[in-house]
Amino acid sequence: MSVSELIRWIVSLLLKPYVFAPIFFPGIATAFILILLLIWLERKIAAKVQLRYGPLYVSKRFGGILQLVADLLRYLFQEPIIPKNADKIVFILGPILLFGTAYIPTALIPVSGSFVPFRSEVSLLVVIALLSISPLFDLVIGWASNNKFSLIGGLREGYIIVSYEIPLFISTIAIAMLYGTLDLVEIAGQNKWGVLLNPIAALVFLIVTYMSTARFPFEIAEAESEIVMGPYTEYSGILYGLTMGASYVKMYVLSLLFTILFLGGWNPVFWPFTLHPILPGLIMLAKALVVMVIGIFLRAVYPRYRIDHALSIGWKLLLTLSFLAVCYSLLITYLQVVVWV
Amino acid sequence: MSERILELYIGPQHPGSGHMRFHIKVDGDIIVEAQPNIGYVHRAVEKIAETKKYIQIIPLVERPSLADTANPNLCYILALEKLLGVEPPERASYLRVLLAEMNRIHSHFYGIGILGIMLGSSTAFMWGFADREILIDLCQLLTGARITYSYIIPGGVRRDMPKSFVERALKALRYIEKRLKDYDNLFIENPVTKARLEGVGVLKKKDAIRLGVVGPNLRASGVRYDVRKNTPYCVYDKLDFDMVVLKEGDSYARLRARVLEIKESIKIIRQILKEIPEGPILAENYYKMIPPKWKDYYSSTGILKFPAIFARLKPSPGEAVARVEGGRGEFFFYVISDGTDKPYRLRMVSPSYRNVILFSHLLKGHRIADIPAIYGSLDYFPPGADR
C-alpha cells in the first residue's frame, strides 16, 4: 500500500457521493460559507433600505464582506461564560447539537440525477422528520441556562415549533400528491414547476420557512425588546455564534427543499447535463439563494409580531390553507385521472 | 396561587425599558402588576440650581430633556422675564417659536424612532433618526449647536436668522413632507405595527384627566388641552394651527398624534418664515449695555455677545410660574427669587415625570410583549423624568 495509492484511495473516497455531498456541496462547507455571506448580505440590504452604508471599513474594497469573519474571530477569542447555577453539560451541548442537527437533512437532498448521498423511496418524509429534530434543542437551551428570560424564550420557541410544523407536513404532502412520488430525486427529475401546480402549498411552505427560522415578522423567541435574547441570553463566545448560525443553516436547508418541491429542482438543465454531478446542484443553489434573500430582506421591512399573533397565524391561517392545498391537489389529481386520461 | 406568579425585573440594561427598572409580576404571559422604579438618572437639577447664577441655569435646565431642549429653556426664560419685568422684541419672540417648533419636530422623530426599535422595526428607527438629522442641521444653522442650543436669553435670543436660512428651511420642510408619506407606507400603515399597537394600552379620557397626563398621550385620548392653544405664549396667538386631538387613546392613536403634530409644526414654521418682522433681537434696555465694539460685531454677523449685566443679574424678590408645551408635554417652571443672584428655589416639572404614573395604570392586564409597545408609544424620556 504505497503512499500514492493511499492518497488516490482517500481522494476517491472523498469524491464518493455519500461523503462529498454531506461534507462539501450541499452540506457543511457551502452552508458555512453561505452563512457568512448571508449575514453580511442581510446587514448590507438592511443598511441600503435604511439610507446608510452598513459594515464597510473591514475590507473597504469589497464593501465590508469580511465583517462576518471579524465577528467570527471575535466569538472564537471571547471567553465563553458558563453561569454557575446553569446545568453545565446540557448548557454546552445545547448549541453544538442545535447547530449539528440542523445539517442532517442535507444528507438526503439530491445534487443531480445520479449524484445523491442516500436515496430512498420516502426521502421526502425522512427529510421532513429530520427537520423537526433541531428546534427541540432551543427548548433544551432555554431550560439549561437557568435564567428567567431564557425560560420564557424557550417556552415561546416551544409554542411556535408546534404551531408551524403541522402546516409544514400537510403542505409537503399536498405537493407530493401532485408529483405522485415521495422520492426527492424523482421529484427533482420531473422538472415541473411546483409553484404553478399548487400555489397555496407553496405559500404555506414559504411562510413556514420564515416562521421556523425566526425571520423578521416572526422573530419572537429571541425578541430583543421583550426578553433580551430569548433562549440565548446566557450564551457568549463561540457558543452564541453556533446558535446564531443554526437558524441560518435551517433556512438554507428549508430553502433547498423549497426549490426542489416548488421551483422545479434543476429545471432548465436538459438530459445530457443532468448526469454531471455539480452543474444542476449549482442552479438549485442559486434558486435557494433567491428564496433566502427574500427571507433576510424582511428584517428591514417588518416589526415583530406578538406571540399570540404568530400562534393564531400558525394555527388558524396556515392550517386551513394547508388543508385547502390538500383539497386543491386532490381536485387536480381527480380531474387528471377522470377527465384527461 | 402565588407560585404561578413569576417576578421579572426589566432592568436598566434591558432593551425594553430605557434608564429605569420595571418590577413586573407575570402570570403566564399576562402582567398582573407593574411597578416602575425610576431615579436611575436623578441628577438633582433643583438642588444644583440653587448654587448657580440665573444665566448659568439655562444649560442646566436643558440637559434633563436632551431630545427637546428649546422648550424647557423657553419656559425657564418666560418665568425669569416675569420676575425681571422685561419684554422680548417681536422678532425675538418669532425666533423663539421657530426654534421651539423645529425642536418639536425632531423630538417627535426621536419618539417615532424609539417606538420603531422597541417594536423591532429597525428601519423606522434609522429613518426616524435620519430625518431628525435634517432638522438638527437647520437648528445648527440657526443657533450653532446640534441639540443643546441655550439660544433663548432673558430679553431675547442670542443670534439672528442667517440670510440663507429661509430657502434652506423651506427645501428641508418639503423633503420632510415627502418622507412622511414613506413612513406611512412602511411603518404606520404596516399590518404588523397595527396588530402590535391597535387596542394596546388604551387610556380612556377620564383616566387621562384623573391621572394628570400631558402631551400627545393626553390629546390622543380626546382631551382638548394644548398650552399653545389654551394660554398662548410668545406669538402663538398670531399663528393659526389646529390642535391634534384623537379619540381612541390607544398606542396607535398616540403614534398617529405625533405624526400629525409634525405636520402642524411644519405649517407653523412656514407661517413664521413668511411673517417674521425685521427689528432687534434683544430688549432695548439690555441692548444699550452692550459695548460698542460688540454692537458692530452684531450688526455685521448677527451674533450677539452677552451684556455684562447678565453675570450679576439680580431679579427683584418674588416668584413666577410659567408653562410651555414641549414635544413630550407640558413643562412647568416655578422660580422663587430672594433678591440675590441665585434663585432661592427652582421647581421644574418635566412632561415625562407627569407620565410616569401611566405605567402602573396601563401595563396591567397586557402581555409581556406589550411592555415595549406601550413604553415606546408613551415617548417617555427617563433623564427628563428623573431630572
Add this chain to the structure above:
Amino acid sequence: MILLGDLERSARKAVQWLVEKKPIRTIRDWGISFSLWPVHFTTACCGAEFAAASASKYDAERFGFLPFVAPRQTNLMVIEGTLTRKMGEAAKVVYQQMPEPKYVIAMGVCGLDGGIFWNSYNIIRPWQILPVEIFIPGCPPRPEALARAIIMLQKKIKGETDAGNS
C-alpha cells in the same frame, strides 16, 4: 517549555504561548477591533447622541459597531453621560457580566469629572468604578466624536501605540 504537571495547566500555557505569538495575535486583534459591539446600556442623556451616531447619517456600523442587546455577547461598554449611584451599581453588574476582552468608553464630559452636574449629591465618576479606556469630551459629544473614539479604540486594540493623537 516543560510539559509537566497536570494536563489542564500545560494546556492553558500552550494556548497562552500560541495566542501571544505574532500571527495569531494580529488576526485576533484585527477581528476584535472590527467587531466592537456595545451593550445596550444607556446611562443618561448622551444616549441621544449615541443613538444618532449609530443611526443613518453618522452610521457607526461602518466600523463594525453594532449596538447589541445582552451583556453576554458584547465586548464594549459605552458609559453615555452621567453615572448616578443607582446606575453605577447597575453598570458594575453589567460590566462583570460581559465576557473577557471588554473595553469601556466614557462618553461626555460627565464621564470626565461630572460635567455640569459636578456638585450633585447623587453622582459618581465612571473611572471610580470601571477601567475606562477612552474619554470623549463634549456635552453631549457630537456623533463624529464617538466615531473618532471608536477609531482610537480600534488603533489601541491593534496595538498601534500612539492612540492619543490619531
Add this chain to the structure above:
Amino acid sequence: MQEIAERLKAKGLKVGEDLKIVVPASKIKEEARKVRDVGYDHVKSVTGIDYPHDGVFKIIYHVSSYSDRQLSKSILTIEVEISRDNPQIPSLIDIWPSVKYLEAETSELFGIEFQGNSLKKVMLPEDFEGFPLRRDFKIPVEGIEK
C-alpha cells in the same frame, strides 16, 4: 381672571387677586375637595420650600383644569405651612390621583410625611440618608465663593 376669582368666591374659597389660597394644614382636605368641585381636576406640581430661619416648610400645590376651557387658562396656587420639626400633612391622593408621584418626590427629598400616600422611595438610592433639598444639606459650590 376676574370671573374665575368670582366663581371661586361663590364656592366659599378665600381667593387672593392672583388666584392664591392660603390654607392651614388641618383644613387642606376640605379646601382641596371644594377646589376640585369647582372644576380643577389635576395637580401640575407639588413644591416644597424650606424656610429654616422661621422654622417652617411651605408646600405649594399648583392646580389647573383639563376639562373646563375657561379654568384651563388659569393656575390656582394652594399654599400650606407646616412646622419644620415634625412635617406631617394629609395626602391629597384620594382627591387628585395625579398627585401621587409629585408628593412622593417632595416627601423623599424634603422628609415631609404625606399620610396616605403609600409611595415613598422614588428618586434616591435605597442607602441614601438625609433629605437633600433642605437648606441645611450642603453641596460643594463654585471654588472662589466657598
